[in-house]
Every structure is written in C-alpha cells, then in structure tokens.
Amino acid sequence: MPLYDTQTIKIYNSLSGEKEVFKPITDGYVGMYVCGPTVYSNVHLGNVRTFMSFDVIFRYLKHIGYKVRYVRNITDAGHLENDADVGEDKITKKARLEQIEPMEVVQRYTVDFHEVLNTFNFLPPSIEPTATGHIIEQIELVKTIIDNGFAYEVNGSVYFDVHKFNSVKEYGKLSKRKLEDLIHNTRALDGQSDKKNPQDFALWKRAEAQHIMRWPSPWGDGFPGWHLECTAMSTKYLGNRFDIHGGGMDLKFPHHECEIAQCEAVTGESPVNYWMHANMLQLNGQRMSKTTGNTVNPHELLSGNNPFFSKAYAPSVIRFFNAQSSYRSVLDLTDEGLKASEKGYNRLMEAINTMDALKAGDTSTFNVTEWREKCYDAMNDDFNSPILIAHLFEGAKLINQIKDNKASLTIKDLDLLRTTIKDFSFDVLGLVNDTKEDSSADKLTGAVEILIEMRNEARKNKDFALSDKIRDELAEAGIQLKDSREGTTFTTN
Template identity: 55%
Template sequence: MNTGLQLYNTLTRKKELFEPLNAPHVGMYVCGPTVYSDVHLGNCRTFISFDLIFRYLKYSGYKVRYVRNITDAGHLEGDRDEGDDKFAKRAKLEQLEPMEIVQKYTLGFHDVLRMFNTLPPSIEPTATGHIIEQIEMIKEIMNNGYAYESNGTIYFDVEKYSQTYNYTILTNRNLEDMLANTRELGGQNEKRGRLDFALWIKAKPETLMRWASPWGEGFPGWHIECSAMSAKYLGAEFDIHGGGMDLAATHHTNEIAQSEACSHKQPAKYWMHTNMLTVNGTRMSKSAGNGFLPEQLFSGDHALLEKGFSPMTVKFFMLQAHYRSTLDFSNEALDASEKGFKRLMNALSLLDKLTPAESSDFEIDPIIDNCVKAMNDDFNSPVVIAELFEASRIINTVYDGKGKISAVELDKLKQLMQDFVYDIFGLKDEETSNIALNSVLDMVIDLRQTAKENKDYATSDKIRLGLQSMGIQLKDSKEGTTWNKA
C-alpha cells in the first residue's frame, strides 16, 4: 500500500500525509450534480478530477467506497432559501413531471461522464430516496438544540452553533463580517439570525415536490441531503469530502455545521476542492455568454470555438492542469492538447512493435518513480504527463532504430503506460475505438443485406430501427449501404 500520499486539505489549508480513519478502507464523498439541467463543464472537471483520485487510491492499494450524490429535490434558486424550486420551475417550463426532469438530466449526466471514460461511483444515492434519513437527522439536530421551527419551516441556528463550534472553519471567514454583509431577504422575519438556513421548508400550495414530516408537508433544504447520505454510507466520520470550490463557502460550510450539530463530530478528515474554469482569461458563466456544454465542446457548435474537440482531448487538456489550479479554455490551448494527446497515443500504438535487445539504453524505473512521486504530491497530473512524454520519446527512439531497450525494461515501459495512461488517467485511444465501431457496423450491415436478399424484411427493419435508436442512420443506395451518426 502506498503510504507517501500527501493531500491538500482545504480545512487546514496545507498538505497533509493521508492517513485514512480505517486503513486500508477509504470513504470518499463528492457532491454530485443538481439534475435540473444539462451538466456543465465545471461539473465535468470536478468529476474527472475525483475520478483520477478514485483510480489512484485504488491503484495505491486502498479499498475505496466512493459516494457521489444526485440532488433531485430541495434546490432553490438562492443559497439563502429564497426563490423557486429549480426542479418545479424546469418541470413547468418543459410541461413534465419533476421526476421526468430528474430522469432526463440524470441520464444525460451519466452519458457525458461515460464519454469521458470515468468510473461509476461505488454508491450514487439520491436526495428523494433518503427523505427519511434527512428528517431523522433534522430531528436529532433539533433535540441537540441547534435548530428551531418557524411556521412549519425548520431553520438551523447558526448563532447557537457558533457558541460551541467554529462555523467558518472551512473558509476562515470572519463571522461578524458575514453577519454585517448578509442582506435582508424575503421571509427573514421567520429566522432568528441572518445566517440561519433551512433544514426543512414548508410546502406552498403550488409546491410540486413535497413529503410528510413531523412539521407538516414540505421538502428538505439543499444542504441536509449530503450530511444525511454521507453519514448513512460512510459514517459520522469519514476520510475525504470533495466538490467544486464554489461549494465551500455555503454548502460545505453548512454541511459541517449540520453534521457536528447532529453527531458532535467533524464529518470529513480531508476536504478537497477543484478550482474554477475560465475562457480566454475570463470566468466561465452563462451570464457572460462564454459558457458552453460538453456537447458543444465536442461538436464545435459555439461562437467561441473554431472546431470541435474529442472527449479524450478535453479530458487530457483538463489533466494537464492541477485540479486546484484555474483551468483556462482557449482554442490554442485545446489545439495543443489535441496534438499532445495524439502524440501520446501514437507512441502507445508502437509499443507492441518494439523488438527487445539484449541490453538497454534506457532505464524506466526513474520515470515510474517520478510518476508515483508526482501523484503522491496531491495528485500532480501535469508532472505525470511530462514523464509520460519522456516515455513516449523513448518508444519513438527505439522504434526509429536510434536506441535499444531490453526485454525487462520494455515490460516496465508497457506496465508504466498501462498503469498511468489507461488505469489511473482513464484515457483511451479513440482511433482504435472508431476502427472497432466501423468493423462492427460493417458486419451488421452485411447481416442486414443478407436478410434483405432472403426477403426477411422483418429482420432487416429490426436492424435498421435498432441502429437508429442508438444514433446510427443507415442510407441505402445503388452503390450499397452507408451509415452516419444521426
């Protein structure tokens, strides 16, 4: 087991030696998407980063339980419990039931992450599937004196909590300044303090998503779901809690408060946050008009993009920046990543063509050691990529006959590339995947042609409609049958 891993802990604002609570078992909770709209690139970067962390922890010998939630209830438009419910608003807009919205965008989220070749989490719980756990946690918080009821809504008492615990431990903000800068909101008269936040919200007559509770019909606040589900699947204390840095100030701060108020324990030992995305140096956002969806990035269908970039190119681009650093999108940067990724894949395609010699001009152990040291240093993927390019240089040199490598060193080189390119980074050769797809489709088209010749039109139509449902359109002509992605 790897014992030299150092993580940057947002809670203490420094790197610390990773020591799991129950080694070799690791519990990791990452805040998943709110599934009322298409997944955005900021989400993708977070989940790609934690997929890397998940993969490397497993590579290092840990048994990892990776929990990533789905928020499908209780998310209002504002962090301070104001505005409309996002799911109900989207459901009304698209004239669907709220759970149809949830299903639609959950499937879309999974489709995007499959394109990035991320591993599924160990458990993916939903907020709506854990209403009982959330109600029970709220009841315990109230019993401990840190929450109160006001007109059917349950609020967390930040001032009472702050008398015993440090409410701003995650961000190191000044509590007095926060109170002074918190604006008055609608419904503020229901709260005892400006920073108090809702654990359970009373349903309005028009509320679509509602559940029975000891305080009447309502729905959970946004923050309570993560506290309840992380405690259920990882315990009151677990190892790693992660998410985007935008969650630290409100969502994660309130998660810590809820969990401590319930169990009197700090929930996670290590807090990790991914940094934001920018486009040509400007923060990516819908309001700035510079935000684009993954599908737009793949197709190039956006005013700021000169062309589309493949999922693996985009993933490789993200891995070239440390997860805690700002990631700036530009056509030039993506072009460079595309060339770099192709260079790496081309080198990998030559590995099996190398002929080992009796002696070697190269030693692979130093490269392996540097890769491990880089990953142990808070998952420094950019440094690993630089080492992989050095390995690619060796492959090309041997292939060109300008150097030789022994069988022992060649085996080490193959294992290095398998471990870090495929198993840890989760990259794959898209050209090879396309070749395989072409071969399979050619075979299926031949089977359909045989069916037509035998006048088995039912089978012919079944093949055509089946491919169409998977996004493959067939076109028959005198020259034969061709296909394209619909």
C-alpha cells in the same frame, strides 16, 4: 503487499490549507463523497471538469490497491434558486415552465448527466444516492439537531441556529470566515423572515400550497434543505467520519460549511478528514455564463457545433487537456489550448501504438524503475497530473529513441515501460486510444452511435417523427435499437 503500502500520498486539505499525508481511517479502505449535480438542466463543462478531476483521483486510489467506496449524489429536490433559503426549487421551476412533472425533469437530466460522463469514460461511483430517496434519514437528522439544541422550528420550517452553534463550535472554519464578519456584511432582515438571524440556514422548509415536491414531516408538509441532503447521504453510506469530501470550489461556502456544522451538531465531531476542492473552468479567459452567452456545453464541444472552437474535439483530448492542469488551478478553455492538447495526446498515443513492436536489447540505457517512481511521486503529490504527463512524454520520447535504435532496454525494463505507460494513460488518466486505424466494425459502430445521439437529441426536443425515422430506417438496414434505463444499444441481424 498492496501498492499503497509503498506510496505516500499527500493531499491538499482545504480545511488546514496545507498538504497533509493521507492516512485512511480504515487501513486499505477509502470513503470518498463528492457533491453531484442538481438535475434541472444539462450538465455543463464546469461540472464535468470537477467530476473528471475526482474520477482521476478515484482511479488512482483504486490503481494503488485501495478499496474505495465512492459516493456521488444526485440532487433532485430542495435546491432553491441562487442557493438560498427562499425562492423556487430549481427542478420545480423547470417543471412549471415546461408543464411537466418534476420527476420528468429529474429523469431527463439525470440521463443526460450519465450520457455525458460515459462519453468521457468516467468510472461509475460505488453508490449514487438521490435526495428524494433519503427523506426519512433527513427528517431523523433534523430531529437530532433540534434535540441537541442547535435548531428551531417556526411555522413549519426548521432552521439551523448558527449563533448557538458558534458559541460551542466554529462556524466558518473551512471557508476561513468569521461569524462576526458575516453578520457585519449581511443585510438586515426585512421582518418577514422566520429566521432568528440572517446567517441561519434551512434544514426543513414548509411547502407553500403551490409547491409540488413535498413530504410529510413532524413539522408539516415540506421539503429538505439543500445542505442537509448531502449530510444525510454521506454519513449513511460512509459513516459519521470519513476520509475525503470533494466538490467544486463554489461549494466551499455555504454548502460545505453548513455540512460540517450539521454533522458536528449531531455527533460533536468533524465529519471529514480531507476536504478537496476543484477550481473553476473559464472559457476564453472569462467566467462561463449563460446570461452573457459565454458558455458551451459538452455536446457542442464534442460536435464542434459552437462559435468558440474551430473544430470538434474527441473526449480523450478533453480529458488530456483537463489533466494538463492541477485540479486546484483555474483552467481556461481555449481553442489554442485544445489544439495543443490534441497534439500532445496524439503524440502519446502514437508512442503507445508502436511500443508493443519494440525489440529488447542486451542492456538498458535508461533507468526505467526510477522513471516509474517519478510517475507515482507525481500522483502522490496531491494528484499532480501535469507532472505525470511530463513523465509520460519522457517515456514516449524513450520509445521513439528505441524505435530509431538510439536507446535500448532489456526485456524486463521494456515490459515495465509498456505496463507503466498503459497503466497511467488508461487506468489512471482514463484516456481511450482513439488513434488506431478503425476496422469496418469500428466504423459501423461509430456511425450508428452518431445516429443514436441524433435520435436522443430528437427525443429530447420532442421531435418524435425524426426519432422514429432514425429507428425505422436503421431497422430496415438490419440494425435493431434497444432502449433501456442505461441508454440505447444496438444489434445487427
């Protein structure tokens, strides 16, 4: 019997505003879609926090035996500035400023995204589709929405008719917004827009002469609307109705609201059973912002090269810090918080390092089975990782008591304790044990990886002289670098 048959998960559904018992559409299978990055700049820590939360959710669902199809997209076109229907495409703007091809921008920051997530020990999604790879599907969706009477074409652009849709369905049910309130709070059009109403949103935009990223369509050369892309990719790989759709809280309106409207305009049914939203990450009590300088990127946090933190922190410490807060809570990133998490992480790893050497006793002075169920109960309660960690600390305390001969467990209970702590620490929370004494080979690997990271940074900055110097001097030392689409690896002679 699979483990999920003995566990009852409750998920906070943003659509209902309540915790609901999770029941997948197909027994034993879970379809999950999470909105991925728009790859026009380096991934920021707020994004990492969201993706890390869903990585833990993905890991737990797999741990209890579900076969999970996890789809996380790459937005590489169509996302305009300020999430609007006017203005410049974020990727095109970056390409224009740097005088390179848009797909060079996409490649650079997609590689950065993957490098950062790999550093933090993320599991890769089952499918990682790109918006530009699904233009045909998006055009077909637009055709269907027009045929069903919920969209209109003007001057080569196609807009979703929110008012028409709201006459038969409910626009705003996810974000709990009423259309009449949106109308009241929207400025009047200046007469230059093609929209019938300000609340309407673009499904397909006509490409102006200077717009680089463009595709032919029945309405002329253009590009898809940002909201349409996720609808096309999620439904293609997960079906017209699937289990879980996740993303950051900032995407609830308008992005996810528009996704619901688009799907209902096509099929007449709501596309997702459970909507999940991760809350924002603050830096020292304030919103992260590039304009104010209150921001730090993952590389700066990991290296310690920033004005906010007293030292560098290991990736697993940052994962541990993230897991000490509910994914639905605002998380404040501070030096004090990271220091405390580092102590907690080290405490847990030290217990793990010693538990294999523990000797079993004749009797058990602690109910390990009951404690293990508490660990599962925590994750079953909307993936409550802070409570899980509290239980893991209880297990660590027990390990220290056994080591000091202040408690004992039978061999069966001791094995269960070891397995449970390792499963939840490594398989579910995704931690890596960085506290063990490094061997010479580990130290060499660590040193070479630092040089590879320096070389990658040099290549990003177009400092090819430094990049070549690192490669050549490593080669002289008998270490060969090999570049591939997945990244850089090395071999020794």
